[in-house]
Amino acid sequence: MLRLDDITQTFFAGTANERVALRGVTLALEPGEFVTVIGSNGAGKSTLLNVAAGKLRPGTGTVTVAGADVTALADHQRARDVARVFQDPMAGTAPHMNIEENLALAYERGRRRGLRRGVTAAKRELFARELATLELGLEPRLKAKVGMLSGGQRQALSLLMATFSHPKILLLDEHTAALDPQRAELVARLTAEAVERHHLTTLMVTHNMEQALRLGTRLVMMHEGRIILDLDAATKATTTVADLLGEFEKIKGARLDDRTMLQ
Numbered sequence: 001m002l003r004l005d006d007i008t009q010t011f012f013a014g015t016a017n018e019r020v021a022l023r024g025v026t027l028a029l030e031p032g033e034f035v036t037v038i039g040s041n042g043a044g045k046s047t048l049l050n051v052a053a054g055k056l057r058p059g060t061g062t063v064t065v066a067g068a069d070v071t072a073l074a075d076h077q078r079a080r081d082v083a084r085v086f087q088d089p090m091a092g093t094a095p096h097m098n099i100e101e102n103l104a105l106a107y108e109r110g111r112r113r114g115l116r117r118g119v120t121a122a123k124r125e126l127f128a129r130e131l132a133t134l135e136l137g138l139e140p141r142l143k144a145k146v147g148m149l150s151g152g153q154r155q156a157l158s159l160l161m162a163t164f165s166h167p168k169i170l171l172l173d174e175h176t177a178a179l180d181p182q183r184a185e186l187v188a189r190l191t192a193e194a195v196e197r198h199h200l201t202t203l204m205v206t207h208n209m210e211q212a213l214r215l216g217t218r219l220v221m222m223h224e225g226r227i228i229l230d231l232d233a234a235t236k237a238t239t240t241v242a243d244l245l246g247e248f249e250k251i252k253g254a255r256l257d258d259r260t261m262l263q
């Protein structure tokens with residue numbers, strides 16, 4: 001469903017500030033596969049997501065979504081197929097608009113023609129039904145300004161907005177990292193439910209190794225622009241955080257400071 005083939009990305013090439021972010025990364029996700037991505041600081045995780053989203057055009061390599069080469073398409077041209085939730089709860093929603101208006105925008109984004117037809121009673125009912133799945137009591141508050149919601153509520157709403165137009169690909173960029181542990185846990189649970197419910201092909205970057213092991217069907221570890229470890233569901237199920245740290249040390253011959261990967 002999502003293929004990244006031999007992707008390289010270099011920033012400020014040929015200058016003193018040259019940074020090689022991705023060194024020939026190849027990663028293929030089957031439909032419904034949920035891959036968690038961990039790695040040390042500067043490993044290239046966010047760059048990989050930016051390339052998958054179309055925010056960055058890779059230096060070399062190709063990006064394929066559902067069999068179509070989308071390498072040359074910008075992020076807004078992929079928006080129907082590729083949805084994304086960012087770390088910052090403020091990034092995914094419009095604070096001065098109410099919940100209903102935000103949901104209407106997300107709803108139209110998923111439509112081919114993108115015509116705004118206002119919020120009909122049927123849509124309002126749909127929005128309320130979808131909000132109810134979050135179990136945050138937001139469904140009677142469709143007219144509440146999103147800026148008044150807590151970070152966790154906004155992030156849950158961002159997730160709902162990203163998923164309910166049925167994208168082919170869901171990209172999650174440390175989307176629970178800015179939340180307190182309880183809210184992070186809630187959003188992680190909602191993520192797992194949404195991925196399952198909509199059978200979404202998902203790539204999730206996280207610094208939380210325990211979360212990376214618990215969520216998803218596959219785990220990849222990145223370091224210095226490469227994928228250095230790729231665990232399938234069965235292996236992941238029997239792997240511990242200590243195992244991951246041990247693997248990292250073994251592969252790179254370097255001692256890893258836990259804090260660079262753990263929140």
Ligand SMILES: Nc1ncnc2c1ncn2[C@@H]1O[C@H](COP(=O)(O)OP(=O)(O)OP(=O)(O)O)[C@@H](O)[C@H]1O
Nearest residue numbers: 011019020021039040041042043044045046047048
């Ligand atoms: N826009 C940019 N301009 C210049 N260099 C960049 C840019 N984005 C990323 N880099 C560099 O590319 C490398 C990979 O960065 P990236 O943000 O993808 O890593 P990451 O694994 O997401 O790191 P972190 O866990 O710290 O967020 C780093 O060396 C970083 O400094």
